[in-house]
Amino acid sequence: MDDQNRNLILATALSFLVILVWFLLFPPQPPETAPAGQTVAEGEVAPGAAVPGAPAATGAAVVDRVEVLGRTARIQVRTERVSGSISLVGGRIDDLQLLDYHETIQPDSPNVTLLTPAGAPGESHYALYGWSPAGGLAADAVPGPNTPWEVENGETLTATTPVTIRWDNGAGLVFRRTISIDEDFMFTVAQSVENTTAAAVSVQPYGIVARHGIPMDVKRFWILHEGVVGAADGILQQFTWSQLEDLPEDPAEGAQAEAIPAADQGWIGFTDHYWMSSLVAQPGQPFTAVVKYTAANDTFQTDMRLPVMAVAPGATAEVTTRFFAGAKEWSLLRAYERDLKIDRFVDAIDWGWFWFLTKPIFIALHWLHGFIGNMGIAIIALTFIIKAILFPLAYKSYVSMSKMKALQPQMEKIKEVAGDDRMKMQQEVMALYKREKVNPAAGCLPILLQIPIFFSLYKVIFVTLELRHAPFFGWIHDLSAPDPTSWINLFGLLPWAAPDHASLFGMLSIGVWPIVLGISMWLQQKLNPAPTDKTQAMIFAWMPWVFMFMLGSFASGLVIYWVANNTITFTQQYLIMRSQGVRPNVFGNIFSGFKRRPKVE
Numbered sequence: 001m002d003d004q005n006r007n008l009i010l011a012t013a014l015s016f017l018v019i020l021v022w023f024l025l026f027p028p029q030p031p032e033t034a035p036a037g038q039t040v041a042e043g044e045v046a047p048g049a050a051v052p053g054a055p056a057a058t059g060a061a062v063v064d065r066v067e068v069l070g071r072t073a074r075i076q077v078r079t080e081r082v083s084g085s086i087s088l089v090g091g092r093i094d095d096l097q098l099l100d101y102h103e104t105i106q107p108d109s110p111n112v113t114l115l116t117p118a119g120a121p122g123e124s125h126y127a128l129y130g131w132s133p134a135g136g137l138a139a140d141a142v143p144g145p146n147t148p149w150e151v152e153n154g155e156t157l158t159a160t161t162p163v164t165i166r167w168d169n170g171a172g173l174v175f176r177r178t179i180s181i182d183e184d185f186m187f188t189v190a191q192s193v194e195n196t197t198a199a200a201v202s203v204q205p206y207g208i209v210a211r212h213g214i215p216m217d218v219k220r221f222w223i224l225h226e227g228v229v230g231a232a233d234g235i236l237q238q239f240t241w242s243q244l245e246d247l248p249e250d251p252a253e254g255a256q257a258e259a260i261p262a263a264d265q266g267w268i269g270f271t272d273h274y275w276m277s278s279l280v281a282q283p284g285q286p287f288t289a290v291v292k293y294t295a296a297n298d299t300f301q302t303d304m305r306l307p308v309m310a311v312a313p314g315a316t317a318e319v320t321t322r323f324f325a326g327a328k329e330w331s332l333l334r335a336y337e338r339d340l341k342i343d344r345f346v347d348a349i350d351w352g353w354f355w356f357l358t359k360p361i362f363i364a365l366h367w368l369h370g371f372i373g374n375m376g377i378a379i380i381a382l383t384f385i386i387k388a389i390l391f392p393l394a395y396k397s398y399v400s401m402s403k404m405k406a407l408q409p410q411m412e413k414i415k416e417v418a419g420d421d422r423m424k425m426q427q428e429v430m431a432l433y434k435r436e437k438v439n440p441a442a443g444c445l446p447i448l449l450q451i452p453i454f455f456s457l458y459k460v461i462f463v464t465l466e467l468r469h470a471p472f473f474g475w476i477h478d479l480s481a482p483d484p485t486s487w488i489n490l491f492g493l494l495p496w497a498a499p500d501h502a503s504l505f506g507m508l509s510i511g512v513w514p515i516v517l518g519i520s521m522w523l524q525q526k527l528n529p530a531p532t533d534k535t536q537a538m539i540f541a542w543m544p545w546v547f548m549f550m551l552g553s554f555a556s557g558l559v560i561y562w563v564a565n566n567t568i569t570f571t572q573q574y575l576i577m578r579s580q581g582v583r584p585n586v587f588g589n590i591f592s593g594f595k596r597r598p599k600v601e
Contacts, residue, residue: 065121069085069095069120073088075088075154077156079181081183081185082325083097086163089147090144093126093127098327115127125209125211128208129177129207129208129321132203132305135201141171142203143175150167151166185324185326186340187322188320188323189320189322191320195314195315199313200312201310204306205306205319206304208279209278209301211299212298224462226273227244230278230289233263233266234343241300244300255294259289260288260289261288265281265283268289276348278325278348328465330349354452357456368381369466374473375467380561387565394573398572401577402582405582406581411429414428414429480557491511518547527570
């Protein structure tokens with residue numbers, strides 16, 4: 001077998017194998033739907049918990065969201081980017097919509113809902129703040145999850161008007177909570193307790209983010225982390241939904257729980273594909289984080305517990321923390337990390353094991369998009385940059401391949417002389433390579449380097465919010481989704497919809513860009529004549545079309561990158577081969593493939 005063809009087959013087969021295993025063993029799962037008759041929870045204190053915990057299930061049926069919101073007095077939240085309300089029962093931040101984001105690419109589709117009160121349709125998701133009694137203080141002396149607060153200052157929470165709520169326990173302790181929000185997604189919560197009694201009291205401030213049930217739109221795809229995410233003293237903390245369900249039982253917490261060692265800075269919360277709700281400590285503010293799962297009411301919870309505070313008679317103690325609830329926009333997370341000193345906040349985006357590639361790839365893509373204004377064109381421009389960086393290796397590779405092609409007559413002569421003595425033939429061929437200073441493995445390196453780059457770009461396109469609903473041209477309105485066209489309905493000319501890409505039949509109903517990908521790979525092959533070996537010829541003949549269907553249900557942005565990469569590679573290889581005195585006969589190689597070969601008797 002020709003060494004040049006062997007190297008190319010091995011590299012191509014390796015690429016195919018990696019993608020095949022990845023795609024078949026870890027396919028995206030279809031969204032889960034809520035079972036009929038689902039019950040939700042009402043607010044109670046979790047038994048045995050160190051602080052007021054998640055509500056316990058009562059069997060109350062799911063009702064309309066508007067009705068649930070109307071059950072309690074509320075403070076409205078209105079900014080240019082969010083809309084929602086805060087319940088005066090428990091003082092919960094439990095109603096929030098993101099005004100810049102829609103559920104689908106249709107501009108009239110509903111806004112993304114991030115926070116939902118207990119009892120409303122869908123999974124309840126909210127933040128709760130309070131104080132835990134310490135030093136023998138009675139539990140009813142501090143506000144709980146169902147405590148009725150009253151408004152002391154403010155009417156509507158906006159970016160310029162904070163609100164303050166107040167609760168008097170009737171026994172000398174007055175609790176206040178001042179909530180403010182910036183122009184984006186960061187709440188600031190200042191809690192205070194005024195002690196008007198004649199004795200000192202001890203209380204422990206805390207914050208909770210609770211979620212009832214696993215989100216119905218969870219992807220369950222290994223390339224994306226969903227569940228708990230946070231950082232404590234620079235160490236990233238992650239728990240998947242299944243890991244939370246498998247936490248050990250902790251009698252002190254009355255639930256399955258795990259405590260994260262005390263830290264002097266950090267944050268903890270829940271992350272979805274594109275959104276996050278997270279409790280954030282002030283820089284230098286000690287805290288202990290706890291992640292919990294209560295199977296009895298199917299509740300997931302993250303706690304941020306601050307040190308116990310002693311409040312002297314006539315004194316007031318106050319503590320301030322933050323709560324992020326919004327979209328994981330890279331530029332915004334980076335600004336919070338820089339300006340508010342929130343360590344590793346940008347790592348709420350799941351950069352993965354290849355973070356040293358995914359981060360610079362995204363930064364370059366983000367900059368190009370800001371300069372060009374079209375994410376698809378930015379992907380193509382990024383392809384040119386990557387190819388330019390790899391050009392020295394590609395040049396050496398294609399020069400080596402050209403030299404090997406020029407040595408074909410001598411190699412054929414060696415094979416004739418050696419006959420069936422394969423050992424002698426190999427020795428003579430290797431001596432020829434050494435004499436002519438040709439590296440037969442040089443052709444593999446540029447192809448192999450494309451594999452981690454391909455995976456990293458796929459990761460960037462899949463996990464980053466900036467690619468969500470990003471349009472290209474024509475029919476591509478979302479570069480993070482597969483090409484919506486299909487040959488099944490003649491690319492929209494026939495009056496029926498294309499099948500869902502999640503189905504097996506849908507995997508075969510590829511669109512325009514995957515077909516262009518297959519053609520570009522096929523043309524790239526035609527720079528060289530078909531191998532004389534039947535096995536090689538068969539692999540070469542099938543490879544472009546197998547890849548075409550394999551990548552057909554991948555994000556269209558990734559397919560566009562691959563098409564651009566193939567086009568640039570074809571051009572580079574053609575020009576370099578010409579510069580080395582080798583004239584590729586592309587059209588001749590194409591037409592020779594259609595000629596019927598004589599049967600071997």
